[in-house]
Amino acid sequence: MISQFEFDKETILDIAKKMAIAARTAPKGRGRDTLDIMIATRNDIDKIASRMDKIFEEQNVAFFQRDANNLRNCEAVLFIGTSIDTLGLSYCGFCGLETCQNKNNHPEVPCTFNNIDLGIAIGSAVSVAADHRxxxxxxxxxxxxxxxxxxxxxxxxxxxxxxLSVSSKNIFFDRK
Known part of the structure; x- marks a missing residue:
């Protein structure tokens, strides 16, 4: 017999990999992929949670500490990031600047399309998690x-x- 607690970690990691695939294959503006996707497990999670605690101490932003405590109860964390490079459009302005050329003069201003693509990828990923409860x-x-x-x-x-977590009560619910 195999106890559920023995296969929970493996199952969560398998689902995290499926989530990464869902994020990668999500629709993207002009078909250009600017996403970077990684999965953190125990050692990295502890390091990340410690940094979140430090941000709480330095910036006095309480939800960083709350979220760090949640992270410590996760078996895996899927990270999805994006660059903020333009699509090179001659007519857009969604970033607040008239053209992509103008945006390039302000390299720290995010291209709206990259952030939209990131949001769509996140939505695709969490739908996989939800499908697997x-x-x-x-x-x-x-x-x-x-x-x-x-x-x-x-x-x-x-x-x-x-x-990502599996427990009898959702660790992300009733957070304060």
Whole structure:
């Protein structure tokens, strides 16, 4: 007999990989893929949660500490990041600047299409988690911590984490 607790970790990691595939194959503006996708497991999760605690201490943003505590109860965290490079359009302005050429003069301004693509990819990924009844939460805070730790490609300027957990009660529910 195999206890559920013996295969939970393996199952969560398998689902995280399927989520990564769903994110990769999600529709993208002009078909250009600017996504970077990684999965963190126990050692990396502890490092990321510690950085989130440090951000809480330095910036006094309480949800970083709350989210760090949630992360410590996750078996895996899927991270999806994107660069903020333009699509090279001559007519758009969604970023607030008239053209992509104008946006290029402001390299820290995100291209709206990259962020939209990131959001669609996150939606595709969490739908896979939901299909498999894996509790999950999209976490800006985890993405910010991994960005500061430089654990993903330097071209990533926007990163979100998706914490994954299996328990009798959703660890992401009734958070304070």
């Amino acid at each position: 894996i509790d999950n939460r999209v976490l800006f805070s985890a993405g910010k911590a991994i960005l500061e730790l430089k654990l993903m490609n330097d071209s990533n300027k926007v990163i979100f984490g998706i914490g």
